[in-house]
């Protein structure tokens with residue numbers, strides 16, 4: 094079944110992002126700015142996954158991501174795995190790594206934070222990933238997973 | 245420190261603290277009325293704070309510097325919708341240093357990134373107020389003749405009180421022992437307790453004053469505000485437990501000093517004002533010397 098899903102929309106060259114929690118698919122699309130990509134993109138969601146329950150998958154034809162772009166999705170899809178495809182073969186596998194700083198992706202949960210009142214690119218230091226804790230560079234308050242909102 | 249902004253107390257090192265304290269002492273014993281001559285300080289109080297503003301104004305004018313600025317947002321272009329970014333960019337052209345107070349947390353850090361000149365944070369909402377911490381350190385050093393190995397008792401609202409958090413961070417450089425006295429709802433946050441544990445420093449938590457007064461070298465009082473309590477009954481039950489009265493000082497060390505960032509409401513009974521332990525008014529005067537020292541260091545004049 095799993096192979097069949099992959100085969101339906103296999104890509105010749107590009108990147109496959111697998112093991113995205115189904116609930117995070119649209120956040121991943123937004124974080125990676127995929128709405129601006131012009132080449133062919135295939136999405137699948139609510140696919141069966143032993144690890145995640147329901148997972149999503151994104152196939153990007155002729156698109157290769159930089160490591161720092163990949164790491165941006167670690168906030169919403171920490172278990173995501175990337176396969177780099179050349180001529181229908183997987184030539185490289187990548188996993189997402191937690192960045193030291195999160196820039197311009199997350200909104201500071203503190204309503205009194207200056208970043209919520211002026212046009213300022215938010216910046217956080219990642220204090221811990223297992224239990225996500227982001228310290229705002231400006232107000233110094235900590236935003237956790239429960240209060241995290243993607244811009 | 246030359247040319248550097250002071251946004252958070254952690255922007256400066258222990259060595260920086262000690263240099264500032266030495267200089268504050270020098271300014272207090274030998275006033276230098278010409279050091280800031282020709283210097284212009286921008287004083288941007290987007291949120292009013294008369295005491296802090298007057299302290300900075302006194303610090304600058306007593307050393308021959310000039311102050312320009314505004315005392316509340318309504319008298320500035322902010323009310324016309326100007327962004328903080330634009331205000332800071334423009335004021336940067338007119339002066340050598342900006343002292344700013346703003347209700348938004350993180351505003352001073354942001355301003356320090358926008359400005360072409362150094363920023364001194366005179367309070368950004370509930371976040372940081374580092375010059376208060378420097379004057380607290382100066383007051384402690386002056387009264388105890390040292391900063392090392394002191395027994396520091398922090399009282400009142402330890403959950404939201406930014407002054408006690410910054411003081412804790414700064415004093416942790418000097419091997420202090422801490423006592424925290426607060427209602428259960430306003431206990432010292434875990435993150436600060438872990439910070440002390442990681443540095444191997446001792447602290448004890450209490451919900452009432454009892455015996456700790458006699459061990460303390462410094463009692464740092466803060467105000468317990470009603471609006472901090474989710475349960476008003478809890479406030480009524482505890483509100484008087486953190487008030488200091490004269491009879492509570494009978495076993496105190498003779499050199500113990502009571503500090504308070506002011507304004508007080510009733511957490512220090514006025515009968516204490518005449519005791520040798522009362523220090524909060526002199527503490528406010530120390531703010532002038534501490535701020536002079538900080539400005540002199542940042543402007544590279546000393």
Ligand SMILES: [Zn+2]
Nearest residue numbers: 201206229232
């Ligand atoms: Zn913030």
